[in-house]
Amino acid sequence: MKAPQPTRGRVLSLIWFPFFFAAAMSVLYLAAFAHPEPHDLRLGVIGTAPAHLPPGFATEAVTGTGGVADGDLAAVYDSATSTLYVASAASGTRADYLTAVLHPATTVDLVPVASGDVSGVSLFFYGLPMLLVGLITSIVLLQFGMWPVRRKVATIAATGAFATVVAFTAGVARDVIPADGWLLLYGFLLTQAIGWLTSALPRLVRQFFMPVAMTFVLILGIPTSGATVNADMLPAPLGWLHRVLPFGQFIEAARASAFFGGHGLAKPLTVLVAWAVGAALLLAWTARPAVVVAVPQEVIEPGHQRLHGTVRSTAGIPVAGATVLTLDDGGNELVRTTTGADGSYQVDDVRTGLHHLVVTAAHHEPEIVTVAVHRRRAEPARDIVLTDWNDPAGNLTADEIGARRSLI
Structure with missing residues (x-):
């Protein structure tokens, strides 16, 4: 069987980003770094x-x-x-x-850089791993779409703490940053703000997660950081972004704390904390459980059971209109039904024994679940997860998709 191919619209909805990435990075990075000019x-x-x-x-x-x-x-x-x-x-x-x-x-x-910072830009490279680790962690977490949010938060905290300690230790050991313990706090705060924010994006922007996340972190975050070229020597739009984006304000907070005795620390720290709080709230909102409407249970005759449950995507969104096909152990079709608006389904009058549920839905990968129906035991909910083509966590190859479809 020939593996299914994506539509032209889906290809265009994804392939545009490498072109945009190359163009935007070339324009913004050269504007920021190649010819600095004073602005106020x-x-x-x-x-x-x-x-x-x-x-x-x-x-x-x-x-x-x-x-x-x-x-x-x-x-x-x-x-x-x-x-x-x-x-x-x-x-x-x-x-x-x-x-x-x-x-x-x-x-x-009057205020020189640390003695080991010969280039004068070590603060940027000290902060860069902490900026990127949050983004990289959120990309890795796409492979664990069904993890509860608390486990994702714990993972982001672990990678952020590791990156913060390693970057600080390396920077102090090389004498490129002062041994200011507050930098550990500011660095960890940056990792969590970026990690929480980018982990919330897949639920909001779906297949556009990578373009949105990389634009925010790499295309905009790095040239506006003010670490290599100060904000008052950036083009005016980039200078404005420096004052509101988290990486730029981390640089300002670290610089104020480590070199200027905390003078001017309040504003960048407030902005950085605001990003962290906003990212935490956004992650909590996107991870909220779906509302399930309880369906009154009907009386089932002895010797028969009801199969029921909810069909959801890997993002936890109920899949309405999915087809649920019930087969007996010999592969014969018994009942065909569809899910409701809340993704729920139920199949009544199912005899005891081994059965197979085949679930299909538009723009989702099919799923086959084998269930054993017992005579004198209430059957639990059989919740089924389908991989959404537009979900960045759905990373099956075309050959894998074709192999799975050949089973149906």
Whole structure:
């Protein structure tokens, strides 16, 4: 038997994403990293402001360098001594840019990066595993679609804790981040926010899970992080996304805690916590059990039984209109019925012995269940799960689908 092939519409609904991924990543990553330009870059000035500043600078008169030490200002320029005060811990790229533009006689780094961070971007690579582990865990959990939500949450917590501890230990051992214990909390919070959010997506967007999740985490999350190029040197739309997306706010929280004594920590931490709370609520909402309407039981004659249950997809959604075919042990058709709006079915007057239930539904893989019907025992509900073609957890190959269909 020739294996069934997907329709053209289904192919197009999935195959568009690699093209979009390549185009979007090329445009956004090059816009963010290739040619940084200031956008509302705050420069403090002691004395006279430098002449011929490029567009995008916001200068303000100051009397000291405290704004740089606290992370509020990008830099302070002292015109009397032609000295530029920067904080490379806030952004090494920005510090180098300001030095190249202002040509100071002396550049003073008030808040340097950790001694092992030669490139100045180690904070980004420290945070990257914690960003990705939540997404990867949710992809793996697609293979366990019938796990209860508590088990999924426990798995996300385990992988998140492992990634957080390993990344922190490696970063401190290489002296690329300070040994600030609060980073463990912020990192774990990021892993849970991403893991919970992406684990809730399959129920909402179904076959579009990968495009939505990877767009959120990779295409938007990385170039707007502000870790390699600070937010005030990103294009305005990316700078705005930096202020609301979880990875960018994790970077800001980690930077404020580790290098600036907690100054400016409240805002990014609040945004990060809000993402975690929202993701937890969304996951709980998508994992809510389906409402099952109780059907009054009718009296069945002695020697006969009723087979009943509910047909659901791997996402836990009731499948209405599914065909339930009851065969005896010899393969002879006995009864044919369909499921109701709530996915329930029942077959009355079933004799004792071995029977087979063959369940089929449009856009679902068929399922065969063998049941033994007993004479003097009330039959329990025979709930059946069908693999939905549009469910990312339904990952049968075409050959496997053909083999299963040949059984019916």
